[in-house]
Amino acid sequence: MSLEILSELARKATRLAVKKGADQAEATAFTLVEDLTRFANSQIHQNVATHKDGLRVRVVLKKRIGDVAIGAFDPFSVKGAVDDAIKIAKLSPPNELFKSLPEPRKYAALKGTYDKRTASCDPNFRADNAKRAIQVAHDRANFVKAVAGSYMTGSASFAVVNSLGTDVKAQISLAQMAVTVISDKEGSEGHGYYSAYARNTREINVDNVAEKAAEKSVKSVQPIRLEPGEYEAILAPDAVALSLGYIGNGFLATWFQDGTSFVKYNLGKQVFHEQFDLKDDGRDMATLYVSPVDGEGVPKQALTLVKDGVVDEKSICYDSYTAGKEGKKSTGHAFVPFFEAYGPGPDVVNMVLAPGNASEEEMIKETKRGVYVSRFHYVRTVNQPRMILTGLTRDGTFLIEDGEITAPVRNLRFTDSFLDVYKGMQMTGKDLERQAQATVPALKVSKLRFTGVSEQ
Amino acid sequence: MNEDLARMALRTIQKLGASYADVRYVKTESENLHVKKGVPEEIRKSSIAGIGVRAIAKGAWGFAGTTELGRPSVVNIAKLAYKVACASATAKKTDVKLSPTSARKAKHSTRFRKDPFKVSLQEKLDSLKTTERAAAAESRELIKTSSSFFRAHRERKLFLSSEGAEIDQTIVWCGGGVSATAIRNGDVQIRSYPASFRGNFSTAGYEFFESLDLARHAPETAREAIQLLSAEKCPSTTTTLVTAGDQLALQVHESCGHPTELDRALGTEADYAGTSFLTTDKLGTFRYGSPKVNISADATAPGGLGTFGYDDEGVPAKNVPLIKEGIFVNYQSSRETATLLNLPEGSSGGMRADSPLAMPIVRMTNINLLPGDWKVEELIRDTQDGILMLTNKSWSIDDRRLNFQFGTEAAWLIKNGSKERMIKQATYTGITHQFWGSCDAVSNDDWYMHGTPTCGKGVPSQVMYVGHGVSTARFRNVRVGIA
Numbered sequence: 001m002s003l004e005i006l007s008e009l010a011r012k013a014t015r016l017a018v019k020k021g022a023d024q025a026e027a028t029a030f031t032l033v034e035d036l037t038r039f040a041n042s043q044i045h046q047n048v049a050t051h052k053d054g055l056r057v058r059v060v061l062k063k064r065i066g067d068v069a070i071g072a073f074d075p076f077s078v079k080g081a082v083d084d085a086i087k088i089a090k091l092s093p094p095n096e097l098f099k100s101l102p103e104p105r106k107y108a109a110l111k112g113t114y115d116k117r118t119a120s121c122d123p124n125f126r127a128d129n130a131k132r133a134i135q136v137a138h139d140r141a142n143f144v145k146a147v148a149g150s151y152m153t154g155s156a157s158f159a160v161v162n163s164l165g166t167d168v169k170a171q172i173s174l175a176q177m178a179v180t181v182i183s184d185k186e187g188s189e190g191h192g193y194y195s196a197y198a199r200n201t202r203e204i205n206v207d208n209v210a211e212k213a214a215e216k217s218v219k220s221v222q223p224i225r226l227e228p229g230e231y232e233a234i235l236a237p238d239a240v241a242l243s244l245g246y247i248g249n250g251f252l253a254t255w256f257q258d259g260t261s262f263v264k265y266n267l268g269k270q271v272f273h274e275q276f277d278l279k280d281d282g283r284d285m286a287t288l289y290v291s292p293v294d295g296e297g298v299p300k301q302a303l304t305l306v307k308d309g310v311v312d313e314k315s316i317c318y319d320s321y322t323a324g325k326e327g328k329k330s331t332g333h334a335f336v337p338f339f340e341a342y343g344p345g346p347d348v349v350n351m352v353l354a355p356g357n358a359s360e361e362e363m364i365k366e367t368k369r370g371v372y373v374s375r376f377h378y379v380r381t382v383n384q385p386r387m388i389l390t391g392l393t394r395d396g397t398f399l400i401e402d403g404e405i406t407a408p409v410r411n412l413r414f415t416d417s418f419l420d421v422y423k424g425m426q427m428t429g430k431d432l433e434r435q436a437q438a439t440v441p442a443l444k445v446s447k448l449r450f451t452g453v454s455e456q
Numbered sequence: 457m458n459e460d461l462a463r464m465a466l467r468t469i470q471k472l473g474a475s476y477a478d479v480r481y482v483k484t485e486s487e488n489l490h491v492k493k494g495v496p497e498e499i500r501k502s503s504i505a506g507i508g509v510r511a512i513a514k515g516a517w518g519f520a521g522t523t524e525l526g527r528p529s530v531v532n533i534a535k536l537a538y539k540v541a542c543a544s545a546t547a548k549k550t551d552v553k554l555s556p557t558s559a560r561k562a563k564h565s566t567r568f569r570k571d572p573f574k575v576s577l578q579e580k581l582d583s584l585k586t587t588e589r590a591a592a593a594e595s596r597e598l599i600k601t602s603s604s605f606f607r608a609h610r611e612r613k614l615f616l617s618s619e620g621a622e623i624d625q626t627i628v629w630c631g632g633g634v635s636a637t638a639i640r641n642g643d644v645q646i647r648s649y650p651a652s653f654r655g656n657f658s659t660a661g662y663e664f665f666e667s668l669d670l671a672r673h674a675p676e677t678a679r680e681a682i683q684l685l686s687a688e689k690c691p692s693t694t695t696t697l698v699t700a701g702d703q704l705a706l707q708v709h710e711s712c713g714h715p716t717e718l719d720r721a722l723g724t725e726a727d728y729a730g731t732s733f734l735t736t737d738k739l740g741t742f743r744y745g746s747p748k749v750n751i752s753a754d755a756t757a758p759g760g761l762g763t764f765g766y767d768d769e770g771v772p773a774k775n776v777p778l779i780k781e782g783i784f785v786n787y788q789s790s791r792e793t794a795t796l797l798n799l800p801e802g803s804s805g806g807m808r809a810d811s812p813l814a815m816p817i818v819r820m821t822n823i824n825l826l827p828g829d830w831k832v833e834e835l836i837r838d839t840q841d842g843i844l845m846l847t848n849k850s851w852s853i854d855d856r857r858l859n860f861q862f863g864t865e866a867a868w869l870i871k872n873g874s875k876e877r878m879i880k881q882a883t884y885t886g887i888t889h890q891f892w893g894s895c896d897a898v899s900n901d902d903w904y905m906h907g908t909p910t911c912g913k914g915v916p917s918q919v920m921y922v923g924h925g926v927s928t929a930r931f932r933n934v935r936v937g938i939a
Contacts, residue, residue: 036916037543040724044547047540048519048916050813051533052506065496071504071523088499091577093585095495123518123543131547148727150915178915180727191855193727258601258637265642344498377730380850382863382883382939385642390861390883390939392854394730413852413859413885415938451938452885454859455733 001031001053001073003169006159009073013057014161016082022059022089022163024101028295029073030054030158030337033119037126040148042134044127054337059085060101063094067344099324104165107299110283110292115200118173119155125201126151129177133210137181140214143221145189147210149179153201156338158295166297172290172338175201179210180395181217188456190223190408192216193375193395195238197288197434216374216396223408225453226399232370232426233448234363234400239376239393240353240443241435243418244278246381246389248348248437251280251305251315252333253322260384262419263311272309273425277354279304280317282332286432286439287350289338296320296334303331305351309423319346351438356428363427363444365403371412371448372398372405382415390415392454413452421445457483459614461530465509466616468534474511474541476554478617480768481507482812487573489606489632491584494592497603499577506812509537515551516544521813554791555802557771559620564765565628567758568661572608572630575662580606584632587670591636594678598685600639602678604670605654606632607909608662609921613768613812621770629761629921631657631907634670636678638685645684645880647865649673651702652847657907657921658759680866683878690867690882692937696842697884698835698930703864704825705906705924706848711888712744712751713823713922714913715857716778717806718787720818722796728915730855733888734784736797742784745892748929750826751779753788755805760822760923761907764808768816771805778823782893790818810918817914822905824925828898832928835897837873843936844868844875845882853888861885861938884936894932903927 010027017025031053038046055078056069066089070081129151137147152174159169178195194212196204235243255261262271272278282291282300293299296319305315318326319334322345333346364372374396382388393412398405422445429441462481469477483505490498507530508521518541520533584604591602608630615623633655635648650656650668658664699707715732719725722736734742755773757763766772769791778786788806789799808819836844850863867882868875909921 034916038727038915039547040726041549041722043549044516044544045724046519046815046817046915047517047544048521048815049536049540050520050916051522051524052504052813053523054504065499067498067500069500069502071506072525084501088501088577091581092496092499093581095497097495123540124546127543127546134547146723146726148723150727152916178727182723182726191726259639260637260644344500377855378852380852380863382850383881385644388939390850390852390863392852392859394855411854411859413854413861415861415883452859452861454854454856455887 003157003159003171006031006157007169009055010159010161013055013078013082014163017057017059018163020082020086022061022086024060024163026058026101026162028056028158028160028337032156033154034152035121035154036150036152037130038150039130039134042147044130047123055081057081057085059089061089063096063098064089064092065095065098066092097325098321101162101164102166102296102298102320102330105299107292110290113172113199113290115173118153118175118201121153121201126153129206132206133179136207136210137214141183141218143183143185144181144214145184146182152176158337160297162297168293168297170291170293173199175204177204177206177209179213181213183217183221185221188222190217190220191395192220197436220396220408223410226409226412228450228452230447230449232367233445234367234370234372235443236374237433237440237442238435239373240440241438242376242379243389244351244438244440246379247387247418248351250387251317251348252346253316253318254345256316257322257325262385262387263315265385266311268312270309271311271419272306272422274309275428276306276309276422276425278306278351280348280351282350284350284352286352286434288434288436289336289349291336294332294334295336298330298332298334300332317346317348322346349437353440355430355432355441357430358427359430360442364400364405366427367400367403370400372400387418389418410456411454412450414448415451416449421448457481457612457614461525462507462614462616465507465530465534466618468531469509469511469538470618472538474513474538476618477511478615479507479509480613480615480812482611482613484611487608489580489584490603491588492603493601496581507533508812509534510815511537511541512552513538513541514545516541516548517552518544519815552792553795555794557791557802559617560770561622563624565626566659566763568628570662572662573610587634587674590671590674591634591678594675595682598638598640598682599636599678601637604634606665615770617770623766623770625765627659627764629657629659630662630665631655632665632668632670634674634677636681638681640685643685645681647677647681648847649677651906652849652865657761657909658905659761659763660759684866684880687878687880690879690937694933694935696839696930696932697934697936698839698842698844698870698928700846700928701902701904701906701926702847703845704926704929706851707862708823708825708924708926709908710851710853711857711860712778713820716788717818718789718793721787722793729913733856733858738784740785743782744779744784744889745782746895747781748828748895748898749779749782749892752777752824752826753804753806753821754824755821757822757824757925760905761909761921762821762923767805767807768809769803769807771803774805776804788818788820793818808920810920814918819920820911820922822923822925825898827900827903827927830897830899831901832899835899835928835930836870839870839930840872842870843882844870858888860888881939883938884934885938886934891931895929896932897930899928
């Protein structure tokens with residue numbers, strides 16, 4: 001579906017809603033194409049090609065709001081969505097906290113976000129890359145037992161129009177590959193993982209992804225049991241990015257206004273290390289889900305979340321509704337419909353953590369006794385205001401002694417305040433790695449509290 | 457629903473030469489209502505209709521789905537599914553084989569009395585507003601956020617297969633809940649009823665939402681949130697743990713539901729959710745829990761959120777024991793995975809997709825801990841020293857489903873057989889089979905169905921609704937108070 005067609009659909013729905021009596025109206029039309037080849041046990045086992053259209057209509061009648069989403073673009077369905085939204089608004093009590101849909105603002109389009117070839121890849125292209133990854137991983141060692149993973153190609157496109165004059169559109173292509181390698185030596189398994197996120201298949205180096213996953217896997221067999229406790233830790237970019245996904249919630253206006261955000265209780269304070277600088281920037285091409293506008297058509301711009309380790313009120317990410325509650329303007333963080341599911345409220349998906357000047361090898365050399373963490377798994381927030389997270393390590397956890405990796409260790413559970421963990425940041429990686437929600441370097445921290453060990 | 461489109465898709469892919477194919481034509485609609493701090497924060501209706509075509513060609517799977525429901529688009533999707541399968545075949549080790557199932561022609565609907573979509577929006581919003589205001593009224597100073605929720609879901613799907621199955625099925629579920637957040641000096645405490653994360657849900661009509669009687673429970677919910685502000689922290693120790701059903705439901709989900717999924721055990725989820733410690737050599741012999749522990753996968757349980765007539769392979773709903781007197785006896789499986797393990801009963805009937813655009817994968821139905829022989833009061837009275845934990849707040853478990861840690865909204869210290877005082881920030885941790893092995897009591901008078909509408913699995917990610925019938929249970933020597 002072309003962007004111009006999406007725009008025209010959104011315009012028609014908006015015009016129709018106003019014609020039917022809406023004081024304000026907004027329509028978002030989107031198309032998601034997701035083609036994904038998945039493999040496990042060194043063969044393709046799931047292989048899908050999907051195309052999803054969606055239209056969201058939001059109408060306002062004197063602060064009464066109706067919100068309807070449908071999965072079709074035909075005129076009958078569009079009219080039905082508008083009618084339903086009007087009907088819901090009429091039946092709804094007024095939301096006195098609602099101020100207005102966003103006024104139109106100027107924005108500059110982003111170039112180079114969409115590659116037609118990537119958006120419309122053939123299933124044979126993905127199958128060939130899957131086979132290549134399987135072969136490369138098996139070539140690493142004869143005790144590589146199984147290779148799993150996926151190769152995804154597709155695109156996400158949307159257009160937003162509102163009755164105040166907003167009329168915007170955005171589009172990206174997507175290519176993602178993830179490889180998990182399972183090795184088995186004398187009945188002891190070792191797992192390794194690596195991934196690449198891009199907007200163009202040319203940026204996916206299949207051999208590199210498979211080699212890195214295989215390397216971690218073969219080095220992870222026959223792990224030792226490390227006693228829980230506080231250790232120095234080196235967090236690979238994958239682990240850093242996942243933790244930031246949870247820390248990022250603290251910058252959302254919804255959390256801030258509900259009083260559950262750590263930012264609320266630390267305004268103006270240095271909660272992270274003084275060299276911990278974090279921004280969210282939907283226009284930064286180093287991030288994955290780049291877009292010139294958010295899901296309400298408000299221009300994206302860089303927002304400093306943490307400067308010199310300090311958080312303050314300017315760190316908060318707003319959409320128009322949450323901004324209106326405080327008499328502020330949206331920061332352009334309304335949910336962007338680049339995903340399978342989306343809903344109301346602000347979101348942060350373009351975080352960038354400032355790089356430093358260390359390599360991972362240098363970090364290891366500077367570690368007396370610590371743990372190298374390739375990935376975190378199943379992270380959950382235990383205490384929101386203190387940002388206490390729990391979760392496990394996965395796919396390559398190693399003991400470092402006197403500046404060298406000396407042994408793989410069983411997966412460890414951590415439970416710790418990540419305000420404290422990142423206040424203890426000691427070294428920052430010089431290379432940024434793009435993950436789904438954040439682009440980050442590796443980090444060395446002075447301590448991470450491990451509270452349990454998993455069984456082999 | 458235009459059945460001709462589905463038949464056309466099936467005919468198209470059969471003509472191309474697929475050795476097996478099925479088509480799902482699915483229409484879903486949902487309604488989400490959320491009243492927060494006195495205002496209607498969310499009043500949202502959504503719907504989607506689409507067709508998904510799954511096929512085996514040259515011995516491998518292909519799938520394609522679309523929301524474009526014109527004839528040319530549906531024909532193209534069938535052709536694409538075939539092309540995708542042929543691409544898969546270039547990287548296969550063995551041909552896909554399916555366990556046999558009768559090709560049924562059937563019509564089925566989950567039971568409900570009051571269609572939740574026909575109850576007026578006004579009535580639902582009035583109920584939510586009354587509930588939320590009742591929670592907020594407990595303390596204007598300390599209750600900083602109060603919310604009430606309603607959600608309804610209707611799914612109608614037509615399943616056609618090249619084996620001759622024609623199943624027209626409708627699933628309706630709804631439910632809701634109330635929550636209150638009390639805050640003082642940076643201490644944030646939340647209580648929810650009847651469960652956290654927007655409440656409880658059931659394959660039933662609006663009568664289920666009414667039966668929750670949220671407005672009556674709202675004041676107590678808020679009072680408990682306020683009480684927690686003054687409560688002591690959960691001690692860090694090893695003790696006897698008593699878990700109420702609204703926490704144990706998720707324990708069952710994470711530590712029994714997921715590891716008994718055969719696709720995980722066979723390694724096909726290794727790249728994302730992980731594998732399972734319940735490897736195939738353990739089937740029928742491994743002691744998973746104490747003899748008090750009996751767990752089943754029951755898609756026939758009335759009102760369960762994982763209740764249906766047929767799964768997305770056309771296999772009729774089954775009740776399959778997973779853990780029998782503590783021994784691991786069965787997996788949750790599909791037609792393909794059952795064949796790989798030569799399971800004599802074939803598929804357990806748990807293949808489900810969360811939309812017409814998703815390929816079905818092995819999913820939980822209702823994973824139930826069967827009632828034991830204790831009354832809850834007796835169980836508490838019999839506990840000299842322990843902690844009762846209620847209502848899930850956080851959950852985490854490793855990629856083989858062994859090392860877990862859960863947090864709960866509230867807890868009570870038990871001393872000399874009675875609940876002594878409330879404590880906060882309660883967490884517990886353990887290793888799955890050691891934990892279930894320490895279970896020495898399961899109650900029978902508070903067994904209840906809990907619905908979990910947000911179970912994530914698969915790549916691309918799918919979100920499924922599943923159920924857990926559980927009651928209160930007791931576990932010995934559990935490590936608590938980790939955070």
